[in-house]
Amino acid sequence: MFAVSQAKQRASQSRWQTLKRHLQHGDVLFRVLTALGAxxxxxxxxxxxxELWLNSPxxxxxxxxxxxxxxxxxxxxxxFGAFPFIFGTLQTSVMALIFAVPVSLGIAxxxxxxxxxWLRQPLGFIVELLAAVPSVVYGLWGLFVFIxxxxxxxxxxLHTTLGFLPLFTGPVYGPSRLSAxxxxxxxxxxxxxxxxxxxxxxxxxxxREAALALGATRWEMIWRVLLPYGLSGILGAVILGLGxxxxxxxxxxxxxxxxxxxxxSLLHPGYTMASIIANEFAEATYELYxxxxxxxxxxxxxxxxxxxxxxxVLVWRVARxxxxxxxx
Amino acid sequence: MFKSRMIVTxxxxxxxxxxxxxxxSATPAPQPTVTPAVxxxxxxxxxxxxxxxxxxxxxxxxPATPAPKAGSVLINGAGATFPFPLYSRWFYxxxxxxxxxxxxxxxxxxxxxxxxxTAKTVDFGASDAILTxxxxxxAPGIQMxxxxxxxxxxxxxxxxxxxKVITDTIKFPRTALADIYLGKIxxxxxxxxxxxxxxxxxxxxxxxxxxxxxxxxxTFAYTDYLxxxxxxxKEKVGQGTSVKWPTGLGGKGNEGVAGxxxxxxxxxxxxxxxxxxxxxxxxxxxxxxxxEYVLPTVEAVQAAxxxxxxxxxxxxxxxxxxxxxxxxxxxxxxxxxLIYMDQTDCVKGKKLVEFIKWGLSDAGAKFARELDxxxxxxxxxxxxxxxxxxxxxxxxxx
Numbered sequence: 001m002f003a004v005s006q007a008k009q010r011a012s013q014s015r016w017q018t019l020k021r022h023l024q025h026g027d028v029l030f031r032v033l034t035a036l037g038a039x040x041x042x043x044x045x046x047x048x049x050x051e052l053w054l055n056s057p058x059x060x061x062x063x064x065x066x067x068x069x070x071x072x073x074x075x076x077x078x079x080f081g082a083f084p085f086i087f088g089t090l091q092t093s094v095m096a097l098i099f100a101v102p103v104s105l106g107i108a109x110x111x112x113x114x115x116x117x118w119l120r121q122p123l124g125f126i127v128e129l130l131a132a133v134p135s136v137v138y139g140l141w142g143l144f145v146f147i148x149x150x151x152x153x154x155x156x157x158l159h160t161t162l163g164f165l166p167l168f169t170g171p172v173y174g175p176s177r178l179s180a181x182x183x184x185x186x187x188x189x190x191x192x193x194x195x196x197x198x199x200x201x202x203x204x205x206x207x208r209e210a211a212l213a214l215g216a217t218r219w220e221m222i223w224r225v226l227l228p229y230g231l232s233g234i235l236g237a238v239i240l241g242l243g244x245x246x247x248x249x250x251x252x253x254x255x256x257x258x259x260x261x262x263x264x265s266l267l268h269p270g271y272t273m274a275s276i277i278a279n280e281f282a283e284a285t286y287e288l289y290x291x292x293x294x295x296x297x298x299x300x301x302x303x304x305x306x307x308x309x310x311x312x313v314l315v316w317r318v319a320r321x322x323x324x325x326x327x328x
Numbered sequence: 329m330f331k332s333r334m335i336v337t338x339x340x341x342x343x344x345x346x347x348x349x350x351x352x353s354a355t356p357a358p359q360p361t362v363t364p365a366v367x368x369x370x371x372x373x374x375x376x377x378x379x380x381x382x383x384x385x386x387x388x389x390x391p392a393t394p395a396p397k398a399g400s401v402l403i404n405g406a407g408a409t410f411p412f413p414l415y416s417r418w419f420y421x422x423x424x425x426x427x428x429x430x431x432x433x434x435x436x437x438x439x440x441x442x443x444x445x446t447a448k449t450v451d452f453g454a455s456d457a458i459l460t461x462x463x464x465x466x467a468p469g470i471q472m473x474x475x476x477x478x479x480x481x482x483x484x485x486x487x488x489x490x491x492k493v494i495t496d497t498i499k500f501p502r503t504a505l506a507d508i509y510l511g512k513i514x515x516x517x518x519x520x521x522x523x524x525x526x527x528x529x530x531x532x533x534x535x536x537x538x539x540x541x542x543x544x545x546x547t548f549a550y551t552d553y554l555x556x557x558x559x560x561x562k563e564k565v566g567q568g569t570s571v572k573w574p575t576g577l578g579g580k581g582n583e584g585v586a587g588x589x590x591x592x593x594x595x596x597x598x599x600x601x602x603x604x605x606x607x608x609x610x611x612x613x614x615x616x617x618x619x620e621y622v623l624p625t626v627e628a629v630q631a632a633x634x635x636x637x638x639x640x641x642x643x644x645x646x647x648x649x650x651x652x653x654x655x656x657x658x659x660x661x662x663x664x665x666l667i668y669m670d671q672t673d674c675v676k677g678k679k680l681v682e683f684i685k686w687g688l689s690d691a692g693a694k695f696a697r698e699l700d701x702x703x704x705x706x707x708x709x710x711x712x713x714x715x716x717x718x719x720x721x722x723x724x725x726x
Contacts, residue, residue: 075543076566143587152591173536173577174591257588258541258578269577275541279580282409282437283543283569285457290439 049301056295058288067295071262075280080292082299084260088270089300092177092252093245095266096184101238104189108196108234109222124197131190139254142183147174147255151182155267169265175257177270183251188241195240199233200226232315239311246304249274273300397428401679406434407441407454410478410545410600411663415454417695418687425686429679438545438569445470445666451676453666456545457569458645471669471719472645473684473712474662476701477633479601479624480550481611481659485589486516489531495610497623499524502615506558508535508596510565511575516594524615531594537576538588538597543569546582549649549661550598556650557658598659602700618654626697628657630705637707644715660702667719674721681719681726688712 023029059067059080070081111124155172162168203226211221227234257269258279273296284290405415412435419431436444438455445453446467459472482505486494501524507513513520516530540547548569555562565571577592579585582603589597589609601624604611613621622628632651640646650658665684671677686692693703704712719726 072572074572075570076568076572140583143584143591148591171534173588175577175579175588253541253580254584258580259576260572279542279578280570281543283439283457283545285439285442285569286460286462 045305049298052294052298052301056291056298058291059295062288067292068299071260073260073276075284075289078286078288080288082273082296084262085271085273085276085296086299086303087262088177088256089246089272089274089303091270092180092184092256092272093242095177095181096188096245097238097242099182099185100189100192100241103185104192104237104241105196105234107189107193108200109226111193111197112200113218113222113226124194127190127193129190130186131194135187135248135251136254138183138187139251142179142251142255143175146183147179151176151179154178159267166264167266169263170267172267173257173269175255175269176267177256178266180252180256180270180272181266183255184245184248187248187251188244191244192237192241195237196230196234199230199237202233203229231318235311235315235318239308239315242311243304243308246307247274247300249278253278273297273303401429401675402432403429403452403676403680403683404432404450405441405452405454405665406436406444406450407666408438408456408545408663409435410456411454411475411701413602414476414696414699414701417699418683418692421692421695422683422686425691426679426682429683431683437543438548439543441666442467445668448668448672451667451673452680454664455666456661456663457548458647458664459666467668469668469670471667471715472643472664473667473716474644474704474708475665475684475687476696476703477629477648477660477662478546478549478701479629479657479660480546480553480598481601481604481624482596482598482614483586483589483604483609483611484596485591485593485610486531486533486595487593488529494528494530496525496528497610498528498530498612499621500612500614502617502619503558505614506554506561509537509539509554509574509576510558510561511537524621533594536589536592536595537573538585538592538595539573539576539578540581540585540598541578542580542584545569545661545663546598546600547571550659552647552661553649553659556647605700614658616654616656616658617650617652618656620654622655622657624657624660626702628655629660629702632656632658632660633662633702634705634707637705637711640708640711644712669719670723671719671721671726674726677719677721678726681716685713685716 063070063080067080067082069083071083072079072081107127111120115123152174155176155178158168159170159172163170207225207229208221211225216224252272253275256272256275258271258275259269260271261268277293277297281293284293415433419433438457441453441455442459442463444450464470482500484498488494501520504513504520514535515532516535517532522530551567551571555567565574577588579588582599585597585599586607586609589595613623615621631653632648635651635653635656636646636648645664648660648662667680688704688709696703
């Protein structure tokens with residue numbers, strides 16, 4: 001009896017001591033704080049989605065799923081459909097990735113592997129500086145400098161040489177989907193290249209040494225060893241870039257030409273979900289109109305989530321194929 | 329060793345506790361400005377104080393209320409972006425006229441201004457668009473006060489066949505702009521334009537149509553004009569702060585329209601006159617209802633306002649597009665302040681009406697002209713002043 005109670009006491013004491021040990025280094029506190037931080041992100045996502053849903057019942061009642069496929073957007077006749085904007089957002093973002101990913105990878109490989117030591121720091125700094133330029137500056141610069149000096153000649157060349165393809169039908173105006181995609185590419189370039197560079201730098205030197213020791217050339221080492229090794233991390237960087245491209249508002253609005261027409265042509269002006277909200281929300285005058293814009297925000301939110309999830313799944317699959325990996 | 333660690337941990341926990349406690353006790357303390365919620369707290373306090381003052385005044389038959397202290401009356405407004413440069417100038421200058429009153433104006437757009445004055449979260453709203461019957465019903469007692477008018481001009485960028493930029497004033501016949509924006513007139517040498525401009529060698533070039541992509545009072549006024557002059561426009565497109573443009577490109581803001589126009593040979597756009605003038609853009613003459621070609625001068629816009637001066641009605645809100653007078657500029661609109669005819673806060677109400685009267689007087693009109701807005705002509709001015717004199721506070725005259 002006595003022995004049992006003593007054992008109990010000892011057990012409770014030791015439990016108390018374990019608790020004390022945990023508490024004493026602040027581990028528990030730290031854990032709770034970080035968990036709260038992580039929970040905040042989750043809560044934010046839920047709250048944003050819920051708020052957007054809550055504030056847009058009218059278009060769902062009136063248009064239903066038609067809202068997603070209808071291409072009429074007319075505030076005067078109160079007809080709202082989001083298809084041209086969904087299409088525009090996807091088209092410009094994907095094009096931006098196509099332009100930006102190879103260049104970013106080149107920058108990352110150069111900075112991590114090939115650049116002489118004295119060049120790495122300043123060049124890396126400049127790349128990161130690109131990410132700090134406000135998007136309205138990109139927009140104005142795009143409209144007044146980049147388009148007339150750079151995009152337009154390219155667009156005209158594409159139109160005259162490849163004009164028979166539906167992608168390059170004319171006429172050529174300055175602001176276009178091509179302009180928007182290129183501006184987006186410039187904007188996501190620093191994100192993708194900076195993260196990819198860090199991924200490459202994190203690969204253990206032993207991997208490089210092993211490849212070189214087997215007689216691989218520089219190119220073979222980078223292409224066969226480093227890139228596969230860091231693939232999941234690099235894909236993570238691309239997802240970050242895609243996220244920025246999908247949601248970018250101001251710069252795109254200024255250079256895309258804001259036209260609803262549904263054509264495949266990259267040289268034609270287009271419209272994105274973020275741009276229509278930026279353009280019309282401030283002066284939207286009646287309830288259905290405002291709620292339709294909120295619903296567009298909801299669609300953009302869902303599209304972003306879905307695309308990010310798909311990309312995430314892709315990263316997991318790739319990561320499983322490669323035995324050793326760098327995770328982000 | 330162990331004990332000292334315990335003590336350190338204890339101290340840390342205590343410190344965190346103190347910090348959290350300090351934060352919690354610090355938050356509800358009223359801080360001026362920063363967040364709108366907090367300013368509102370301050371504001372309601374002002375209201376309460378003034379109410380107390382009112383009560384004291386009614387109880388004791390003192391001759392006058394004590395003058396408010398410098399900067400003590402804060403009047404909040406929100407709305408249209410188009411008149412924002414003028415309003416902020418007026419607020420600045422008015423501080424020298426009446427030191428007791430301060431203004432806070434947020435240029436969030438006409439739609440936002442209407443919503444906020446309807447919800448009574450501001451003391452006055454501002455809008456370029458005329459309230460709909462529905463919006464009137466939601467805000468009983470609301471009054472639109474025309475303040476100034478803004479003309480809108482067609483701008484263009486064309487090179488003639490020999491490569492020179494055409495700087496002459498191109499004349500646009502009455503329905504030409506509507507037909508261009510409908511996509512019916514496609515070339516600059518279209519007979520309609522060529523006949524009106526015999527002295528200008530208009531090239532055989534496609535017209536690149538540029539519109540404002542962002543919702544704006546400018547678009548509201550421009551599409552109002554297009555609807556007035558073209559039945560086809562009215563039926564197919566209509567009028568609004570944003571419309572579904574049948575053709576062409578959209579630029580964001582005046583600068584977006586002007587930028588897109590300047591980059592496309594053969595482009596046409598429309599911007600506020602002030603923007604065109606300040607940036608030295610070429611703008612056209614437009615044929616008015618009486619058949620005359622006019623330029624957007626102050627006189628021409630005032631003539632348009634005066635044309636409709638007699639039928640301002642009770643709402644004081646009406647379109648001045650396509651005015652019938654011989655000298656009238658056809659593409660313009662009023663911008664309005666929105667106030668309640670019966671103010672709830674007497675001090676604020678009085679100050680607000682005084683300010684609007686000052687803005688409409690010669691003193692205020694001077695700044696309007698400087699910024700290329702067009703002040704009200706005498707006919708309209710009289711009607712508006714008459715309406716302002718009828719503003720009451722809690723049922724009593726101000």
